[in-house]
Amino acid sequence: MNTIDPSLYLTNQKTTREPNPTLDKDGFLKILMTQIQNQDPTEPMDSQAMIEQMTSLTSLEQMMNMSSSIEKLVQSQLISPVIQYSHMIGKEVTYQAYDQVTGESLGEKTSAVIAVSQNEGWAILELKNGEKIYADAALKVSTTGSEEDVTEE
Template sequence: MEVNQTNNTLYYTDKKLRDPVKTLDKNAFLQIMVAQLRYQDPTNAMDNSKFIEQMAQFTSLEQMTNLNTNIEKLYTLQQFNQASFLIGFKVTLQNGEQLLTGTVEKATMGENGVKIWVAGNPYTLEQVTAVERGTPDESK
């Protein structure tokens, strides 16, 4: 597993990295365990250690899911903090093939992620290619 430097400019994108239809969630995991218990052979009951092992796996899965959710929230807040810092700064943005320059007016956080607003239009932080300290007259 490759680990990037902390100052690397590699950004996480808002794209889904996996197809949720093809992954098992905690409800599916519980359904599998209940089915195993329901359809086990009564003459050859399930080994208690295997049941405890599966419960431990379930607990571990649930904790990893909670951790992932918290990390995603932390990432969003960190991105919003970065966007807020850019208010009043002059930025250059990559918009398709075009480079745009303007002063960041505001930062917003919503369902579509964190956005900075330049000339009345929203942009993502990933579109920022350069930042310059603006003068007070430019931000008006």
């Protein structure tokens, strides 16, 4: 019969405890249960104080969840180039056109934006003349009666 060397087993065990800087509901309940188990029977814990602590913890947890949800929503709005450039639909853009075969400059063209899509995280403006350009290739954006310069991002 083979014996197991206990020194090998003990060396693989985690010997240090890493503290958690946040207190979640499970941690709070563990503390509460420990308080209840170790309370003095002649002076029991104040039930009103216990309820107030639980209410405070629940409110804090709900606020943290809401904050996390809002942060995720904001991040998703900032990431989507379709949403970021959707305001350009219906406006005219002026851009530098190039021959797709030779790469030769064809001068500036202007066309209305009919849709916005994305490709590998880049916003693509789909134009009324059938062409597609990257949003940062627009030199000018025009609406009826006004023009505004567009700076590259």
